[in-house]
Amino acid sequence: MKILIADDSRVMRQIVIRTLRQAGHGGHELVEAENGKVAFDLVQSEAPDLVLSDWNMPEMSGIDCLSALRAAGSQVPFGFVTSEGSEDMRKRAEAAGAAFLIAKPFTPEAFDEALRTVL
Amino acid sequence: MTALAPEVTDLHAVVEEVWTTFVGAEEPLCPRHVPAGTPLDQAVWSGAVSVTGAWHGAVTVELADQVAQTISRVMLDLDSTADLADDDVADAVGELVNMIGGNVKSLMPGPSTLSLPAVAAGRAVFASDAHEVARLDLLWTGEPVRVTVHCPGSPS
Numbered sequence: 001m002k003i004l005i006a007d008d009s010r011v012m013r014q015i016v017i018r019t020l021r022q023a024g025h026g027g028h029e030l031v032e033a034e035n036g037k038v039a040f041d042l043v044q045s046e047a048p049d050l051v052l053s054d055w056n057m058p059e060m061s062g063i064d065c066l067s068a069l070r071a072a073g074s075q076v077p078f079g080f081v082t083s084e085g086s087e088d089m090r091k092r093a094e095a096a097g098a099a100f101l102i103a104k105p106f107t108p109e110a111f112d113e114a115l116r117t118v119l
Numbered sequence: 120m121t122a123l124a125p126e127v128t129d130l131h132a133v134v135e136e137v138w139t140t141f142v143g144a145e146e147p148l149c150p151r152h153v154p155a156g157t158p159l160d161q162a163v164w165s166g167a168v169s170v171t172g173a174w175h176g177a178v179t180v181e182l183a184d185q186v187a188q189t190i191s192r193v194m195l196d197l198d199s200t201a202d203l204a205d206d207d208v209a210d211a212v213g214e215l216v217n218m219i220g221g222n223v224k225s226l227m228p229g230p231s232t233l234s235l236p237a238v239a240a241g242r243a244v245f246a247s248d249a250h251e252v253a254r255l256d257l258l259w260t261g262e263p264v265r266v267t268v269h270c271p272g273s274p275s
Contacts (some may be wrong), residue, residue, distance in 0.1 A: 011210045056234075057235075058235060104137075104218045
């Protein structure tokens with residue numbers, strides 16, 4: 001399984017990778033993107049099985065990346081990992097086709113629970 | 120106009136949760152009893168995010184340099200001998216204020232938009248029409264940590 005992690009913060013990408021490991025999902029191949037545009041391009045070239053994306057990023061936000069992917073015909077499972085976990089944001093994520101939204105701060109258990117819905 | 124502000128107890132809960140999750144609970148965040156307006160009289164890093172929409176405000180985090188360096192190492196999983204660049208500290212401080220700001224945004228009326236974080240090696244400075252509506256002065260490993268929420272409008 002290949003997972004694409006999109007976040008403009010290298011610190012947060014490291015934390016997500018560490019948390020995946022702690023959640024028992026450490027054996028997957030990982031690809032990293034520093035914004036939504038790079039993530040969009042990497043979905044085309046790397047064909048990941050899952051995208052874990054921040055919401056707020058420079059160049060292209062996570063929600064714009066998801067919309068662009070769906071408009072381009074990609075149905076790759078897509079989940080947000082974001083500091084904004086309000087009901088409004090969850091509804092927007094779901095309406096755009098996201099499988100889940102994990103709010104920061106998160107636990108390994110929250111990751112495991114979310115990933116089990118798509119893996 | 121009196122600005123709508125998060126409760127200090129809610130702000131404290133958000134900061135505690137973010138801190139213990141990503142920095143750890145071995146060293147507690149303790150209250151630092153100082154009068155409002157007390158300057159942080161040492162080298163600090165600061166990070167700020169703004170929220171615009173149904174609620175307008177800015178959230179800042181100011182950390183003593185030693186705190187910023189230490190939490191960056193923890194968040195990046197680096198030991199004390201590994202090189203730590205300013206970019207790494209800026210990234211960690213930015214992510215910290217992003218998480219705290221995002222959670223504060225979720226406490227306030229929406230919909231609204233959270234900005235990308237701005238980080239500086241130095242104190243946070245605000246426009247003259249912004250005033251402080253909530254402030255936490257804390258100590259971590261004996262060094263100061265300050266989290267503030269500013270809003271436009273007149274003080275209540």
